[in-house]
Amino acid sequence: MITYLGRRLIQSLLILLGVSLITFALLYLLPADPVRQIAGRSATPQTVENIRQQLGLDQPFIVQYWRYLTKLVSGDLGRSYIQRSEVTELIVSRLPASLLLMVGAILCELLLGLSMGLIAAVKRGTATDQTLMVASFVGVSAPQFVVGLLLLYVFAVRLSWFPIGGYGTWRHLVLPSLTMGILGAGWYARMMRSSMIDVLRQDYVRTARAKGLARRAILFRHALPNAILPVIAMIGIDIGIFMGGIVVVESVFGWPGIGQLAWQAIQRVDIPIIMGVTLVSAFAIVLGNLLADVIAPFIDPRIKLR
Amino acid sequence: MKKFLASTVAASALALMLGMTSVRAEDTVDPNAKQGGAITITYKDDVATLDPAIGYDWQNWSMIKSLFDGLMDYEPGTTNLKPDLAESYEIAPDGKTFTFKLRHGVKFHNGREMTADDVKYSLDRVTNPKTQSPGAGFFGSIKGYDDVAAGKAESLSGVTVVDPYTVKLELTRPDATFLHVMAINFSHIVPKEEVEKYGADFGKHPVGTGAFKLAEWTLGQRIVFERNADYWHKGLPHLDKITFEIGQEPIVALLRLQKGEIDVPGDGIPPAKFQEVMADPEQKARVVEGGQLHTGYVTMNTTMAPFDNVKVRQAVNMAINKARIIQIINGRAVPANQPLPPSMPGYDKEYKGYPYDVAKAKALLAEAGHPDGFDTQLFAMNTDPNPRIAQAIQQDLAAIGIKASIQSLAQANVIAAGGDKAGAPMIWSGGMAWIADFPDPSNFYGPILGCAGAVPGGWNWSWYCNKDLDAKAAEADSVVDPAKAGERDKMWSAIYDKVMEDAPWAPVFNEQRFTMKSARMGGADNLYVDPVHIPINYDNVYVKDVQ
Numbered sequence: 055m056i057t058y059l060g061r062r063l064i065q066s067l068l069i070l071l072g073v074s075l076i077t078f079a080l081l082y083l084l085p086a087d088p089v090r091q092i093a094g095r096s097a098t099p100q101t102v103e104n105i106r107q108q109l110g111l112d113q114p115f116i117v118q119y120w121r122y123l124t125k126l127v128s129g130d131l132g133r134s135y136i137q138r139s140e141v142t143e144l145i146v147s148r149l150p151a152s153l154l155l156m157v158g159a160i161l162c163e164l165l166l167g168l169s170m171g172l173i174a175a176v177k178r179g180t181a182t183d184q185t186l187m188v189a190s191f192v193g194v195s196a197p198q199f200v201v202g203l204l205l206l207y208v209f210a211v212r213l214s215w216f217p218i219g220g221y222g223t224w225r226h227l228v229l230p231s232l233t234m235g236i237l238g239a240g241w242y243a244r245m246m247r248s249s250m251i252d253v254l255r256q257d258y259v260r261t262a263r264a265k266g267l268a269r270r271a272i273l274f275r276h277a278l279p280n281a282i283l284p285v286i287a288m289i290g291i292d293i294g295i296f297m298g299g300i301v302v303v304e305s306v307f308g309w310p311g312i313g314q315l316a317w318q319a320i321q322r323v324d325i326p327i328i329m330g331v332t333l334v335s336a337f338a339i340v341l342g343n344l345l346a347d348v349i350a351p352f353i354d355p356r357i358k359l360r
Numbered sequence: 361m362k363k364f365l366a367s368t369v370a371a372s373a374l375a376l377m378l379g380m381t382s383v384r385a386e387d388t389v390d391p392n393a394k395q396g397g398a399i400t401i402t403y404k405d406d407v408a409t410l411d412p413a414i415g416y417d418w419q420n421w422s423m424i425k426s427l428f429d430g431l432m433d434y435e436p437g438t439t440n441l442k443p444d445l446a447e448s449y450e451i452a453p454d455g456k457t458f459t460f461k462l463r464h465g466v467k468f469h470n471g472r473e474m475t476a477d478d479v480k481y482s483l484d485r486v487t488n489p490k491t492q493s494p495g496a497g498f499f500g501s502i503k504g505y506d507d508v509a510a511g512k513a514e515s516l517s518g519v520t521v522v523d524p525y526t527v528k529l530e531l532t533r534p535d536a537t538f539l540h541v542m543a544i545n546f547s548h549i550v551p552k553e554e555v556e557k558y559g560a561d562f563g564k565h566p567v568g569t570g571a572f573k574l575a576e577w578t579l580g581q582r583i584v585f586e587r588n589a590d591y592w593h594k595g596l597p598h599l600d601k602i603t604f605e606i607g608q609e610p611i612v613a614l615l616r617l618q619k620g621e622i623d624v625p626g627d628g629i630p631p632a633k634f635q636e637v638m639a640d641p642e643q644k645a646r647v648v649e650g651g652q653l654h655t656g657y658v659t660m661n662t663t664m665a666p667f668d669n670v671k672v673r674q675a676v677n678m679a680i681n682k683a684r685i686i687q688i689i690n691g692r693a694v695p696a697n698q699p700l701p702p703s704m705p706g707y708d709k710e711y712k713g714y715p716y717d718v719a720k721a722k723a724l725l726a727e728a729g730h731p732d733g734f735d736t737q738l739f740a741m742n743t744d745p746n747p748r749i750a751q752a753i754q755q756d757l758a759a760i761g762i763k764a765s766i767q768s769l770a771q772a773n774v775i776a777a778g779g780d781k782a783g784a785p786m787i788w789s790g791g792m793a794w795i796a797d798f799p800d801p802s803n804f805y806g807p808i809l810g811c812a813g814a815v816p817g818g819w820n821w822s823w824y825c826n827k828d829l830d831a832k833a834a835e836a837d838s839v840v841d842p843a844k845a846g847e848r849d850k851m852w853s854a855i856y857d858k859v860m861e862d863a864p865w866a867p868v869f870n871e872q873r874f875t876m877k878s879a880r881m882g883g884a885d886n887l888y889v890d891p892v893h894i895p896i897n898y899d900n901v902y903v904k905d906v907q
Contacts, residue, residue, distance in 0.1 A: 084772075
């Protein structure tokens with residue numbers, strides 16, 4: 055177990071290093087010049103060169119990357135080119151909003167996905183099953199910005215059930231969480247359905263039924279706990295999908311998280327912020343996967359960590 | 361305002377007799393204004409920084425003006441210069457020495473009195489390369505600038521503190537725009553002790569002499585300004601509090617305005633909702649329309665064949681149907697025939713420009729040796745409505761045989777292509793177009809039409825460089841005497857007429873500004889389309905529902 059963890063940690067560090075190198079290289083190769091973005095339209099060529107020098111952007115790629123890495127090791131993500139603040143401060147101030155959205159999204163997808171899957175499994179082969187599976191398919195394939203705008207239009211603009219955008223109360227959280235959760239709910243519904251069908255075929259379920267237990271008791275006390283475990287183990291992997299989704303969803307709903315920060319930074323070639331958010335997301339994904347793998351043997355003793 | 365002008369003229373006349381120009385300040389406050397109340401303004405994007413040496417965005421430009429003051433300012437709602445932190449100023453007859461007398465008793469938000477040392481410190485700071493100010497170049501005419509910019513000196517030799525309330529600025533050349541430079545945010549006065557205390561984070565902890573002070577800043581969510589009770593300008597500001605809510609889409613802001621939750625959507629009326637708003641009399645009544653110092657244009661790279669031929673460039677000017685393009689943006693603009701916008705001093709009202717004439721454009725193309733047209737590329741920014749405008753231009757060009765393929769790219773990439781000599785044959789400037797930094801005709805020349813801007817990474821995307829015109833521009837800018845401003849404006853009109861003869865641009869339209877406000881907002885209309893304060897003049901507006 056310890057050696058396994060050690061090996062996985064080293065692997066994770068290597069992955070993060072690779073992510074930082076690739077992102078840094080891609081941003082370096084961009085045709086857009088970050089110094090022009092900082093300097094604005096009225097800057098003289100001398101001002102532009104001065105700023106380039108001050109930021110060390112006149113140095114060769116290797117030197118720039120090495121400088122970034124050495125600072126990164128001490129936890130310094132640098133200063134934003136445009137906002138001039140510490141990137142760490144900017145990310146830390148926005149992280150709670152993104153985490154809250156993520157929790158909301160996980161709740162939505164579990165609630166929606168698991169119940170859809172459960173119902174579909176129980177009503178297997180009926181029209182309900184088919185409708186639910188089509189719905190889950192739509193959920194999986196619908197682009198998030200479309201889902202987001204649709205929910206906004208129906209529930210905020212038309213029905214006024216929820217605020218149109220912003221942040222602060224639980225009512226603000228519902229629509230963005232739902233938008234993020236619908237994608238995952240589709241996956242969970244399908245997984246839950248097959249897992250449940252599998253469990254319902256097991257001998258112990260048949261035994262329970264033979265004992266004359268109520269249908270409800272069989273479903274919720276015997277089948278569900280067994281069917282749900284492999285599905286729950288997937289949550290760690292979801293974090294990666296969420297990290298991609300928050301850029302879109304936070305922009306649509308004006309949610310002050312790191313996705314919105316990243317989107318604004320991309321538009322203005324604010325490289326330190328783009329790097330920072332990418333690394334934090336990569337870190338979250340790596341951590342999520344690691345957790346999923348570590349938890350797996352506890353849920354299913356057949357899996358062994360080696 | 362008339363009174364102010366009269367007194368200015370009288371003072372100038374007197375000074376002329378003495379051989380120098382001198383102007384004194386006189387302040388007015390709207391007598392109908394009500395005191396107190398709070399308003400809410402929304403923006404989509406984060407506010408980057410509130411450091412006057414650095415901030416250069418749509419959102420923070422006007423906020424900084426309310427937190428800080430400069431030696432000069434403009435009368436609210438106009439482009440007329442007036443002394444601000446300076447009580448009066450004098451210009452030496454050679455136009456190279458400006459002496460400013462400072463107001464007494466002006467206090468920073470930390471309670472300390474502002475003096476001439478702070479003026480010197482602020483100018484040294486903004487020009488120091490370590491500050492990384494985008495506006496450093498505006499101060500290029502101050503003596504000693506080159507040494508500071510090159511890192512050879514820490515202080516501008518041309519700025520002298522005569523006594524605590526007098527500061528003398530010496531220039532290397534007469535500069536008619538210098539008073540505007542003293543009014544621009546980059547020259548606003550900052551207190552040394554606070555800058556040193558916060559270092560690079562001063563922009564998040566701004567301390568100035570302005571009408572408002574920063575009360576709260578929750579990153580990515582909210583900025584709150586609170587009235588500066590010790591403001592030197594008695595009677596201002598009218599509002600007790602302004603809350604800026606960040607991260608709100610323009611469409612969301614409009615809906616909230618309609619529900620009465622906010623007072624001004626900072627990003628304006630979203631284009632998709634414009635017609636709907638204007639069709640509703642109740643909403644339309646709360647929209648203020650005004651000009652802005654903006655021109656949208658098509659640049660043609662004069663160093664690239666076939667645009668190196670003036671006839672081809674003139675043909676393009678005649679081929680574009682400006683009226684139709686303005687329809688595409690729901691009439692939110694007026695057609696342009698010259699680089700300067702109509703509200704800019706120096707705009708030539710007599711100039712007729714190139715007519716929309718397809719037959720003549722075709723003939724010009726034939727004369728230039730392209731009777732069947734040619735293939736080219738038109739670059740445009742990829743956000744609405746720019747791709748649609750580019751398509752309209754593409755169709756217009758096709759009518760005279762020019763087959764332009766559209767390169768619709770992110771803003772930074774279009775800017776990069778424009779700044780590369782072999783990068784872009786044609787660019788539609790929408791979304792990146794020139795908006796003047798200050799209301800002076802010279803501001804539309806140097807960076808975008810002069811030789812200085814025709815360098816790699818520059819903003820002269822036509823790569824147009826006419827040395828004669830550069831000399832004429834320098835001559836016009838050496839006319840410093842405010843009494844000769846009319847003469848100077850004429851010189852500038854002539855320069856732009858000549859530019860249009862060479863046709864490096866096809867000017868298309870001047871965007872109008874439409875600011876929407878809640879019914880409770882009061883104050884003259886021009887405060888809501890203030891040419892210098894965008895979107896509104898925070899210091900002078902008020903709300904009607906207090907007391």
